[in-house]
Amino acid sequence: MNIIDLFLQAGFLVKCVMLLLLIFSIISWAIIFQRTKILGKAKKQIEQFDNSFWVADDLNVLFDKAKFNKEEIRGTEHIFYSGFKEFSRLYQINPNMAEAALDGASRSMRLSMNRELDNLELHIPFLGTVGSISPYIGLFGTVWGIMNAFISLGEAKQATLKLVAPGIAEALIATAIGLFAAIPAILAYNRLSLSVSRIEQSYLNFIDEFSAILQRQAVAIRK
Template sequence: MENMNIIDLFLSASLLVQLIMILLLFCSIASWAVIIQRSVILSKAKKQINYFDNKFWSAEDLNTLFNELQQRKTGIQGTEHIFYSGFKEFSRLHQINPNMPTAALDGASRAMHLSMNREIDNLDRYISLLGTVGSTSPYVGLFGTVWGIMNAFIALGAVKQATLQMVAPGIAEALIATAIGLFAAIPAVIAYNRLTLKVGRIEQSYLNFIDELLAILQRQAIAIRK
């Protein structure tokens, strides 16, 4: 017993407990892959917001900015995509009926919100996996522990004289399942909360940009009518 390590405990565990440990390790690896990938993507999205925000407010003419984006529209994303879809829809509707700026503004608002929802869906992808892993892994590990301890006591009941040395290995290998479950769950829960908060902040930035752009388009529409 003194020389046993985690690998020995895993190899000596029952098949079901081994499968549970492997499942939990796979969930942990998948969680860390999502954590790293989403962290990089959200960081890039935040930088893109700051970059386009500076470019937007320093632009002398929105038509020039729109034309620039139109030339490379396959690569636009984030606030660039929201601006492009909103300004395009506003220009189209305003050309159809210049005397109804409200309809053009409503159409631009709908187009921008649809684009924003697509952007948020892309940013939020796979984050729900972290919530699932964080909420279920401890219980899966606990199930493995209960199963392992049950088998240990069943084996203990088959002998006439029970000692601590006989039951300790079985209990130890069972408790490893709970430890692995917590190892998978704790980082997943922390990352889920942090990444969800970041997505929420980015979404609020998108909403603020939509409101600002609609206000500018409204002033332009009023100026054109005059």
């Protein structure tokens, strides 16, 4: 007996369970590779923009550069662009309402941050779902297969282990495939979720730091 033969000999429902779990596993690995690449790129973008931001002598120059490439900017650069744009717009309308301009900039930056996080978290919850339900789907296939094996055993004139062993083995493969799909998915879900949380914290730190800079500039202009 081998896995392929056991799969081919399995009942229709057990085959459907195995195929569903294999599809889950393939999709999960595709998401794992894709999200790992995207999150790695997001971390690199944060580092690159931080290096440019903290050495910039004039934020207007940095803003003009972001504005020129506004369709391509991501991460903290996009958050910076949104906040600086909103602050400048509101401050020009009423220079005496600096606090309102700061509040508007903060809201704009948080909205941009949420959009960035939505893009980063895309498909990651699917990994958590696969990790949670795959063992149960595999167990369902196993129970169904073993039930059919024992039904066949009851109908046989002579009950032997050789008669029932293939049915039980092919049923147990469903549980094995369920675990094969679930374990990488749940590990990747935890790791990728942690990466997203760290990126989110980096965005929040930047929003707080940039808000403080805007507040100091508003006070300096009023003086």
